[in-house]
Amino acid sequence: MADSLRDQLLKSGIVKQVQPERPREPKRAPSPGKPARHGGKPGGKPGAKPGAKPQPAAGRSQQDIDLARAYALRAQTETRERKQIEQEAAEQARLRRERKQKIQQLLDGKVLNKADADQPRNFEYGGKIRRVHVDAPQLAALNAGELGVVQHGGRYLLVAREIAEQVRAIDAHQLALLVDPAASGIGDDGVPDDLMW
Numbered sequence: 650m651a652d653s654l655r656d657q658l659l660k661s662g663i664v665k666q667v668q669p670e671r672p673r674e675p676k677r678a679p680s681p682g683k684p685a686r687h688g689g690k691p692g693g694k695p696g697a698k699p700g701a702k703p704q705p706a707a708g709r710s711q712q713d714i715d716l717a718r719a720y721a722l723r724a725q726t727e728t729r730e731r732k733q734i735e736q737e738a739a740e741q742a743r744l745r746r747e748r749k750q751k752i753q754q755l756l757d758g759k760v761l762n763k764a765d766a767d768q769p770r771n772f773e774y775g776g777k778i779r780r781v782h783v784d785a786p787q788l789a790a791l792n793a794g795e796l797g798v799v800q801h802g803g804r805y806l807l808v809a810r811e812i813a814e815q816v817r818a819i820d821a822h823q824l825a826l827l828v829d830p831a832a833s834g835i836g837d838d839g840v841p842d843d844l845m846w
Contacts, residue, residue, distance in 0.1 A: 658719045748820045752801055755815055761787065761796065761807040774800065774825040781805040781826075794830035799823055 766782040770791055773779070781798050783791060787807060790796045797813025799806045800823055808816070810827065817824040 751819050752816055752823060755812060756801060759808055759812050772826040779805060781807060792828060794828040797827035798825040800825040
C-alpha cells in the first residue's frame, strides 16, 4: 500500500514527528490553609511553569510549518523536472529537424521517381501496406536491391542503394524499403519479393 505524503515526509526526515500532547490534569482546588501557587516569577500567569517558552500567537504548530516547507520543496522539484523534460523535448525536436534537413540535402536531385511509371510495387512500412509506382527496369532493380525507397515529406521516393544506405545512417526510420541482395528472394512472409500484389 502506498505511503501517504505525510509518511513519506517523515521517512525522508523533512518533517519531524510531533508527539501528541498529554491530557492535562484538571486543576485542583487549593487545600485549606495553603496559599494558591502562581508561576515562579512575580506577575507570572497562574499555572505557568518557570522557564517555559510562550506559544506563538498565530497558532501555527511546528508540524504545519514543516509540512508547508515540504510542499514548497516538492513544488520546486516538480518545476525543475518539468523544465528538464521540456528542454529534452526541445533538443529532440532540434535533432529531428537537423536529420530531416540532412536527408533533404542528400535527396536533392537524386530522386528516381518517374511521372509515367505505371507498375505499383507494394511493401510494408510502419505496419501498413504502402505503394510506389515504378517502371519495369526500376522494379527489377528494386527487387534486386539496387534501388531503395525512402519516406520523406509524406512521399515514397525511389533512390539508388548508396543514397538509401546514407539515409539509413542518418535516420533508419526514414528508410522504407531496401531489399538485401544476399537474401534468397523470398520475403519473411514466404512470398517472393518480385511477386506483383
